[in-house]
Amino acid sequence: MNAIACQVVSIEALTPVVHKVLLAPSAPVTFTAGQYLQICITTTDKRPFSIASTPDQSLLELHIGTPEGDAWSSAAMSHLQQQHALAAPVQVEVGLGKAQWLAGSDRPVILMAGGTGFSYVYSIAMAIAAAKQDKPVFLYWGVRSEDALYYQAELEQWATDHPMFHFIPVVQHPASSWTGRTGLVHEAVLSDFTSLAAYDIYLAGPFAMAGVARTAFLAQGAQREQLFADAFAYI
Numbered sequence: 042m043n044a045i046a047c048q049v050v051s052i053e054a055l056t057p058v059v060h061k062v063l064l065a066p067s068a069p070v071t072f073t074a075g076q077y078l079q080i081c082i083t084t085t086d087k088r089p090f091s092i093a094s095t096p097d098q099s100l101l102e103l104h105i106g107t108p109e110g111d112a113w114s115s116a117a118m119s120h121l122q123q124q125h126a127l128a129a130p131v132q133v134e135v136g137l138g139k140a141q142w143l144a145g146s147d148r149p150v151i152l153m154a155g156g157t158g159f160s161y162v163y164s165i166a167m168a169i170a171a172a173k174q175d176k177p178v179f180l181y182w183g184v185r186s187e188d189a190l191y192y193q194a195e196l197e198q199w200a201t202d203h204p205m206f207h208f209i210p211v212v213q214h215p216a217s218s219w220t221g222r223t224g225l226v227h228e229a230v231l232s233d234f235t236s237l238a239a240y241d242i243y244l245a246g247p248f249a250m251a252g253v254a255r256t257a258f259l260a261q262g263a264q265r266e267q268l269f270a271d272a273f274a275y276i
């Protein structure tokens with residue numbers, strides 16, 4: 042795949058460890074909601090990040106988490122910051138992955154994110170909304186602590202405005218003031234649906250989460266060909 046030069050338009054902190062990065066491609070790019078891109082640090086060192094924006098938007102939006110000890114994402118983030126400071130472009134490969142949104146499906150949708158896996162499900166949720174598809178969408182977002190829910194207000198507003206859209210944040214280690222769902226995010230999905238057979242299910246997050254969710258969801262009726270995650274290619 043050919044890389045395309047992108048200017049780093051902005052880097053903004055969403056939380057102490059997650060940054061929103063906006064990239065302006067030097068030429069139009071093609072991708073489907075739910076696909077990812079690779080930041081080419083060198084011609085051989087490439088790091089994948091889900092595209093949070095949708096194909097009709099001119100800028101590519103990324104959500105990059107750099108928790109302490111995570112050298113893998115931090116190297117990509119340092120490269121982006123360095124190029125931004127120099128006003129120099131980064132090389133990016135766009136339109137990768139097989140877990141993209143199936144626009145033609147009539148089935149209701151479960152979107153499940155762990156942490157920054159949110160980027161992936163956000164793009165798909167926006168694409169469904171833009172297509173004005175009148176079907177139930179359940180977006181589960183699992184985080185370790187409430188302060189990681191960086192788009193919570195927007196999603197709650199979305200759920201208020203669209204009766205078919207349901208937003209379920211799930212906090213693993215809640216503060217005493219948290220009144221919402223708690224525990225692991227895939228367990229919240231399992232407890233809400235007796236059978237997952239009727240749903241298209243898209244998920245992204247830590248590989249360990251993707252692994253346990255795949256096993257548990259298949260056992261609860263999910264259809265293998267309706268279960269999508271690019272993490273499956275890595276585990």
Ligand SMILES: Cc1cc2nc3c(=O)[nH]c(=O)nc-3n(C[C@H](O)[C@H](O)[C@H](O)COP(=O)(O)OP(=O)(O)OC[C@H]3O[C@@H](n4cnc5c(N)ncnc54)[C@H](O)[C@@H]3O)c2cc1C
Binds near residue numbers: 090104155156224249
């Ligand atoms: C194709 C691809 C795209 C990627 N895109 C991005 C991206 O856009 N941004 C980015 O920062 N990284 C990306 N990565 C890297 C990787 O997926 C992330 O580092 C990872 O999702 C980060 O999760 P987190 O630390 O935010 O989640 P955490 O804070 O570790 O976990 C969030 C929640 O996930 C669940 N969970 C976590 N661990 C487990 C477990 N062992 N069992 C069950 N549930 C668990 C829990 O509900 C937990 O609260 C990508 C990787 C690939 C291969």
